[in-house]
Amino acid sequence: MTIEQIAVIGAGTMGNGIAQVSALAGYQVLLVDVSEAALERGVATLGKNLERQVSKGSIEAGNADAAKARIRTSTDYSQLAAAQLVIEAATENLQLKQRILQQVAANVGEQCLIATNTSSLSVTELAASIAHPERFIGVHFFNPVPMMALVEIIRGLQTSDATYAQALLVTEKLGKTPITAGNRPGFVVNRILVPMINEAIFVRQEGLASAEDIDTGMRLGCNQPIGPLALADLIGLDTLLAIMQAFHEGFNDSKYRPAPLLKEMVAAGYLGRKSGRGFFTY
Ligand SMILES: NC(=O)c1ccc[n+]([C@@H]2O[C@H](COP(=O)([O-])OP(=O)(O)OC[C@H]3O[C@@H](n4cnc5c(N)ncnc54)[C@H](O)[C@@H]3O)[C@@H](O)[C@H]2O)c1
Numbered sequence: 001m002t003i004e005q006i007a008v009i010g011a012g013t014m015g016n017g018i019a020q021v022s023a024l025a026g027y028q029v030l031l032v033d034v035s036e037a038a039l040e041r042g043v044a045t046l047g048k049n050l051e052r053q054v055s056k057g058s059i060e061a062g063n064a065d066a067a068k069a070r071i072r073t074s075t076d077y078s079q080l081a082a083a084q085l086v087i088e089a090a091t092e093n094l095q096l097k098q099r100i101l102q103q104v105a106a107n108v109g110e111q112c113l114i115a116t117n118t119s120s121l122s123v124t125e126l127a128a129s130i131a132h133p134e135r136f137i138g139v140h141f142f143n144p145v146p147m148m149a150l151v152e153i154i155r156g157l158q159t160s161d162a163t164y165a166q167a168l169l170v171t172e173k174l175g176k177t178p179i180t181a182g183n184r185p186g187f188v189v190n191r192i193l194v195p196m197i198n199e200a201i202f203v204r205q206e207g208l209a210s211a212e213d214i215d216t217g218m219r220l221g222c223n224q225p226i227g228p229l230a231l232a233d234l235i236g237l238d239t240l241l242a243i244m245q246a247f248h249e250g251f252n253d254s255k256y257r258p259a260p261l262l263k264e265m266v267a268a269g270y271l272g273r274k275s276g277r278g279f280f281t282y
Pocket residue numbers: 009010011012013014015032033034035038089090091092093096100117118119120140141142143
């Protein structure tokens with residue numbers, strides 16, 4: 001099967017980025033959301049991002065226009081019938097995603113592959129919600145999608161070799177580098193990154209060093225582009241706490257216990273950049 005049309009479910013932060021890179025790579029794209037307003041925002045965002053790429057000289061104006069022309073939007077799942085690949089990038093909620101996947105499966109053709117961009121849910125469990133779990137796979141993009149080169153490909157227990165091979169092909173055609181990860185909480189990158197940030201919070205909590213010195217240490221000592229505490233503020237401390245709690249529960253291992261200071265800051269409403277205060281003030 002040749003994949004020519006990709007449908008993206010969810011026009012939010014990740015969905016509009018996935019639609020953008022898919023259209024730029026030459027795929028026909030159908031962007032689906034429950035909300036017309038979200039579709040309008042998504043298309044406006046990807047339009048601005050394409051213009052920025054043109055003004056930076058990374059793509060030609062003609063390519064940006066052609067990419068925009070390849071994107072259609074809809075709130076109607078019956079439009080999915082023509083897609084060969086559906087990438088689900090809707091709100092991170094198990095019950096919601098299970099409902100969406102059942103709706104997708106009921107509207108696509110026999111051969112259509114279905115992928116999820118979930119960050120924290122089990123690909124195996126999501127696959128089990130549809131009749132053909134062998135055609136289901138995780139494709140985990142990074143934010144912002146047009147800028148980040150990596151995609152983690154996650155095989156559920158049921159994913160077939162053919163589905164996996166197609167996911168690798170599409171990822172490469174999108175200009176991304178795939179790595180393959182098993183279906184465990186956090187896959188590879190977040191599994192390593194988030195406990196590192198949590199450890200930085202323990203170091204801060206113990207008063208071993210100031211927030212500035214912890215970040216300077218990791219930037220200059222490990223060549224990290226941004227220190228772990230500034231990164232915590234950027235991601236959102238509530239999001240980090242939810243991820244650590246999911247690791248703690250998912251692995252049943254005390255090494256993933258969230259730092260008490262992280263819990264306390266979330267309880268205080270110090271969520272990082274989005275609340276104006278985290279380890280730093282904004
Ligand atoms: N934001 C990130 O940094 C990031 C990174 C990697 C993966 N992810 C994952 O990507 C997915 C999307 O995250 P996001 O940050 O783009 O979320 P978001 O909140 O920005 O967008 C979610 C979109 O899904 C839409 N939606 C909700 N219910 C729907 C339905 N029934 N049908 C169609 N659309 C529906 C919402 O209207 C919204 O536009 C999540 O699974 C998340 O875990 C997020």
